[in-house]
Amino acid sequence: MRTFSYVRATDVPSALSAIGTGTGAKFIGGGTNLVDLMREDIERPDTVVDISGLPLTGVEELPGGGVRIGALTRNSHLAAHPLIRTRYPMLSQALLSGASAQLRNMATVGGNLMQRTRCAYFYDLAAACNKREPGSGCDAIGGFHRNSAVLGASESCIATNPSDMSVALAALDAAVEAESVRGVRRIPLADFHRLPGGTPHLETELAADELITAVELPALPLAARSRYRKVRDRASYAFALVSVAAALDVQDGVIAEARLALGGVAAKPWRAREAERVLLGAPAGEKSYERAADAELSAAAGTPENGFKVELARRAIVATLRELEGSGV
């Protein structure tokens, strides 16, 4: 690994001061993704600002029933928190389905939001990758891309976002709080990650000098009955082929409210708004779930190698909604 200047920040102002304009500098929290990427020579920061000691670890109830999560809360601690397990079970399930127990003990909420794709060509310095070297091309297209995107991909990049947590956050309408020397702002989770277009190296709306300080969840009563279903090549410790985060409120056999987001299918956690529109006001049942899945996936484009994900996503959506409907109030 290349060397760098190491700065340990003690509070948010000192972290922002150390990161400067952000050029050539990186924040490090748990390190589970950044250390790996630095070792592979994909990330090459001159300065690493250690924020792991900052006091941003609380999980607090907000007036009105929402929850504020400090950005440095460990994934394992968040998954186990009673407020999350009772009010937003899909988020606890998503966290527990990700990585391994060791990694969940290290990884932070902010770092999880910032984790980069696991596309093998992004990791292979000998391969062309527009995300790693803008303009160099994409060897994944035409290469081994079984786990690549079927929604929102471009001719520049077909990589997926690997996060489970972010899928649940997208369904829950979370907001990311970011701080810089210019002040504090809130970014809706749905707008936080970008689709690749012609600039796949630009992955989030976060500026290079901004620090994620918290994630806020709004009060969402229907989320108390919610599910995260993850489909993968082995039963544990693998990235999603397809995942579904869903919440369903059924009143007198009619869907009064629904939340749905997909993982493993795009460069961002995919909020399934088309499916939600179809579900709203529809009778609860298999036919409605199939119509909703079809509406969302009508824009999906697979290749002979990854096309199976479209049908997999369809079945996972239907199965998750069916399971929620049958789980009782």
Place this chain on the structure above:
Amino acid sequence: MTGEQANTVEFELRVNGEAVTLRLPPQVSLLDALREHLGLTGTKKGCDQGACGACTVLADGERINSCLTLAVQYAGREITTIEGITGELPRAFVRHDGFQCGYCTSGQICSATGMLAEHAAGMPSAVTGQHPGELIDAEIRERMSGNLCRCGAYNGIVDAIREVASGTAS
């Protein structure tokens, strides 16, 4: 390289109950600090990318992958390696043939130590319902999925952990 020698940071770690002062380039991982600079070679380097769990150690009692963190980030923290592990787990691994080549064993035992503490504290897993209960085999396997054994000694590993968890170890 002179650049690397010039760029060092001095910090204190607590390892297996003893304070040690290190002066290292900041890019040295916790794993390399333990093995190469402190001579604690019980902790193993398998994949060096967080995929195998051979490097598992405990930080303030919580299991982590020591390959995926900078040593300097753990300044002031209490690190426990296999050399500092006490209790019944190592003997149970021997009794139940919880290994063949032994390369993953240090990580398995450190991980199992952390896992038993997590379970006792009520930490759920992906196969737990809302109420974590008994540490059934499905729970042990899910909670230990971050530790690979390429010899395939998983059945013995699960047996050893179950025996210690149930308090039936002699």
